[in-house]
Amino acid sequence: xxxxxxxxxxxLLLELTGRVxxxxxxxxxxxxxxxxxxxxxxSEVHIRKGEHVVLELxxxxxxxxxxLPELGIRADVPPGGTARVEVTAEKAGRxxxxxxxxxxxxxxxxxxxLVVDP
Amino acid sequence: MQFDRRELxxxxxxxxxxxxxxxxxxxxAASKGKPPEDFMFLQLxxxxxxxxxxxxxxxxxxxxxxxxxxxxxKLKPDFIVFTGDLTHTTDxxxxxxxxxxEFKAIVSELKVPKVYFLPGEHDASLDKGQAYQENFGALHQxxxxxxxxxxxxxxxxxPQGAVGDTQIDWLKSELGKLDKDAPIVVLTHRPLFxxxxxxxxxxxxxxxxxxxxxxxxxxTVFYGHIHQxxxxxxxxxxHHSAKxxxxxxxxxxxxxxxxxxxxxxxxxxxxxGYREIxxxxxxxxVTLEEYDVKGGRV
Numbered sequence: 238x239x240x241x242x243x244x245x246x247x248x249l250l251l252e253l254t255g256r257v258x259x260x261x262x263x264x265x266x267x268x269x270x271x272x273x274x275x276x277x278x279x280s281e282v283h284i285r286k287g288e289h290v291v292l293e294l295x296x297x298x299x300x301x302x303x304x305l306p307e308l309g310i311r312a313d314v315p316p317g318g319t320a321r322v323e324v325t326a327e328k329a330g331r332x333x334x335x336x337x338x339x340x341x342x343x344x345x346x347x348x349x350x351l352v353v354d355p
Numbered sequence: 356m357q358f359d360r361r362e363l364x365x366x367x368x369x370x371x372x373x374x375x376x377x378x379x380x381x382x383x384a385a386s387k388g389k390p391p392e393d394f395m396f397l398q399l400x401x402x403x404x405x406x407x408x409x410x411x412x413x414x415x416x417x418x419x420x421x422x423x424x425x426x427x428x429k430l431k432p433d434f435i436v437f438t439g440d441l442t443h444t445t446d447x448x449x450x451x452x453x454x455x456x457e458f459k460a461i462v463s464e465l466k467v468p469k470v471y472f473l474p475g476e477h478d479a480s481l482d483k484g485q486a487y488q489e490n491f492g493a494l495h496q497x498x499x500x501x502x503x504x505x506x507x508x509x510x511x512x513x514p515q516g517a518v519g520d521t522q523i524d525w526l527k528s529e530l531g532k533l534d535k536d537a538p539i540v541v542l543t544h545r546p547l548f549x550x551x552x553x554x555x556x557x558x559x560x561x562x563x564x565x566x567x568x569x570x571x572x573x574x575t576v577f578y579g580h581i582h583q584x585x586x587x588x589x590x591x592x593x594h595h596s597a598k599x600x601x602x603x604x605x606x607x608x609x610x611x612x613x614x615x616x617x618x619x620x621x622x623x624x625x626x627x628g629y630r631e632i633x634x635x636x637x638x639x640x641v642t643l644e645e646y647d648v649k650g651g652r653v
Binding site for chain 2: 300339
């Protein structure tokens with residue numbers, strides 16, 4: 238009987254370990270975004286707390302910036318190019334981001350929010 | 356020198372008034388040479404000439420009325436400084452230059468001995484300051500007025516809002532000529548500290564600039580950009596922003612999305628006047644009093 242219990246426990250442990258390893262080794266979710274005068278699309282991005290994602294930003298017109306100061310993130314989004322920004326949010330909440338490369342009349346409106354769900 | 360309070364308040368309503376003797380270190384400058392001589396200058400900011408839209412239905416009048424009000428005042432400031440966003444930007448290069456020409460014509464009517472200009476991102480970011488320099492001269496500069504050293508720092512011609520190492524070297528060179536206790540006024544458009552980075556209310560390499568300024572014990576910073584009065588201290592340095600002459604913006608991070616405060620037809624001057632701010636208990640207790648541009652309490 239004791240051997241059966243140990244066997245079941247070991248099995249559960251192995252399964253859990255396997256799940257964790259699988260989760261750790263799986264590639265991060267890629268969220269595609271576009272940037273153009275004077276908006277990001279989508280402008281609100283949802284991820285789960287602790288989730289590791291990559292924001293893949295493509296500019297449709299000129300150089301823009303992507304600044305998410307509360308998570309210490311910034312990147313240039315070159316014209317016609319793509320920037321990849323890795324994000325792992327450790328706490329839930331709403332985190333604003335904005336273009337920090339002046340892009341014209343309406344630059345101030347080029348903002349968005351990363352929402353980290355609990 | 357006697358100042359009439361009502362005249363002073365009228366001038367305050369146009370921007371920020373600074374009395375030279377009130378600047379930290381001013382008496383030190385005076386003590387080393389001539390007797391202290393009070394002076395006054397005006398800071399006007401963010402006139403955004405060329406803007407049109409609901410946030411200011413009188414957009415083509417506000418700057419002109421400001422010039423008339425300054426000229427009508429009994430008090431004559433030694434000079435006026437515009438801390439950037441003289442014009443509202445546009446992708447049309449010719450129109451942008453036209454707005455600069457119009458702005459210059461309007462402010463040329465100011466009856467003051469001297470007017471200094473700084474660029475804002477609306478004036479200088481799209482072409483790295485080319486049109487601005489054609490119309491207003493150097494992007495950064497320094498001058499001395501009655502013993503006070505003024506240094507105008509450009510943190511906008513780089514579209515990312517950085518001062519840049521070359522200009523920081525120039526800044527070090529300018530400051531290197533001065534005693535650590537010299538009275539210094541630094542003028543900028545954007546805040547040099549991280550007021551609200553998520554709203555782009557910061558300077559990309561502001562921390563580097565502040566580390567250069569920090570050794571100077573009597574240094575005050577005046578800036579614009581945020582379209583409202585704001586008073587902050589970093590280390591021992593006080594930073595004061597001026598209101599806009601076009602439309603006000605909300606307090607830093609006070610609303611989910613930054614946007615001009617709506618024009619109120621019942622109070623058309625609201626937000627373009629001045630705010631009296633009293634700081635007590637080492638800045639912990641703050642009391643505010645609002646005035647419209649004509650000096651009346653709101």
